[in-house]
Amino acid sequence: MSVQSIAHLESIASLPTGLLYPHQADGVAFLISNKRANLAPLIKKGPNRMSDPVDDETSRRAAFQRLETMFPTNRGLEPIFSLMANAHRYAIDYLAQAPVIVLAVTRGRTHIPYSERAFVAEQFRNLCESGAPLRDVMRTYGLPLPLRALEAGVLTASRATVVRRLALMNPSSLAQIIPATRPKQNAWLQALEKWCDAMAVRSGRDRSECLFFEWAAAHYPGVTYSEANWAPHMVDFVLAHAATFNPRWTLDRAHAEEQKWHAELAVVDTAEHAAGALDTVIDYTPLPHLWEYAGLSFVALQTGKALRAEGAAMHHCVATYWKDVANGGSRIYSIRENGKRVATVELDNRLIPYKWGTNHYRMRQLSGPRNARPAPEVAEAVGSFVEEINKLAGRRP
Numbered sequence: 001m002s003v004q005s006i007a008h009l010e011s012i013a014s015l016p017t018g019l020l021y022p023h024q025a026d027g028v029a030f031l032i033s034n035k036r037a038n039l040a041p042l043i044k045k046g047p048n049r050m051s052d053p054v055d056d057e058t059s060r061r062a063a064f065q066r067l068e069t070m071f072p073t074n075r076g077l078e079p080i081f082s083l084m085a086n087a088h089r090y091a092i093d094y095l096a097q098a099p100v101i102v103l104a105v106t107r108g109r110t111h112i113p114y115s116e117r118a119f120v121a122e123q124f125r126n127l128c129e130s131g132a133p134l135r136d137v138m139r140t141y142g143l144p145l146p147l148r149a150l151e152a153g154v155l156t157a158s159r160a161t162v163v164r165r166l167a168l169m170n171p172s173s174l175a176q177i178i179p180a181t182r183p184k185q186n187a188w189l190q191a192l193e194k195w196c197d198a199m200a201v202r203s204g205r206d207r208s209e210c211l212f213f214e215w216a217a218a219h220y221p222g223v224t225y226s227e228a229n230w231a232p233h234m235v236d237f238v239l240a241h242a243a244t245f246n247p248r249w250t251l252d253r254a255h256a257e258e259q260k261w262h263a264e265l266a267v268v269d270t271a272e273h274a275a276g277a278l279d280t281v282i283d284y285t286p287l288p289h290l291w292e293y294a295g296l297s298f299v300a301l302q303t304g305k306a307l308r309a310e311g312a313a314m315h316h317c318v319a320t321y322w323k324d325v326a327n328g329g330s331r332i333y334s335i336r337e338n339g340k341r342v343a344t345v346e347l348d349n350r351l352i353p354y355k356w357g358t359n360h361y362r363m364r365q366l367s368g369p370r371n372a373r374p375a376p377e378v379a380e381a382v383g384s385f386v387e388e389i390n391k392l393a394g395r396r397p
Contacts, residue, residue: 080102081102147174196213215247280304298345335378362386
């Protein structure tokens, strides 16, 4: 039936643009012409308003402008953010108030199947359609209201596990510990991500189950981004003292106990931690035994004895990583300048997928003497080293 053939079409000409689809306009005009309906019930406003997807260019353009501000770079979240922002005219308003909703939807995945994308869009559209309060929308995705404070710029797919763990905490306690500024939030989440990763690697636990996570969440707000990268050292200490670790300790007290333990560990025989004989040589192929850059030498630590010597000289617990090295999970190098040890670097030997390719090796941690922060030139050399070994492995860096 043609729109032009329907009488009383002029009666709906004054309706707001975009309120009705063309086929809806046909139907309403037909009902009016037959005196079979009243327009009023069909154009309710408020929570029960009819479907209103973002299909006009003005609203779409405004939504994407806000999207670019909230997610300035692609962190694996932008595609699903775009999908949800286009689900409804008011969808962007919910996402602007609580960007963490996007991370909860992805559950840490950078790719969501088409069939699931349709469900995600429909579910979010229905929430927007109902005019649900933000609290209820977040509850739908398993999120407590305080997590709305997390800024979009600090959210990455790799932090989904951390957010899930935070969502299990008491909302009142959570509201008191979330840092107020973006840099502080970024450092805090980085520390908690390192905490969960280290727990999984060191203890074999699932990443969603990490010991003393709530203690870490309550005590790491306020650390710098560099200090956040030291969290794995604290995890080593916590795992070694899981039965005696005191959750009432402050971060300073725990750090002091950790340093004391590392000092003692440097002179303790670590044979009991070995996965095999301490003089067994682990094949690092295709990694080099020796690599040099800008006056620094990267020496592969391929035996338990080499790791013990490194730990004793550097006063840290690298000797306890022998099992990880023997099992193929870690690759560890001593970084030396003119023969003097200046830092130790551990590489993750697992396949790490990326959207644009794959990296086989990734730096897990970099430590100077007594777990101090290495010099900037050492960190720069490590970056070049990781880039080079990924080329040798035949994978794009």
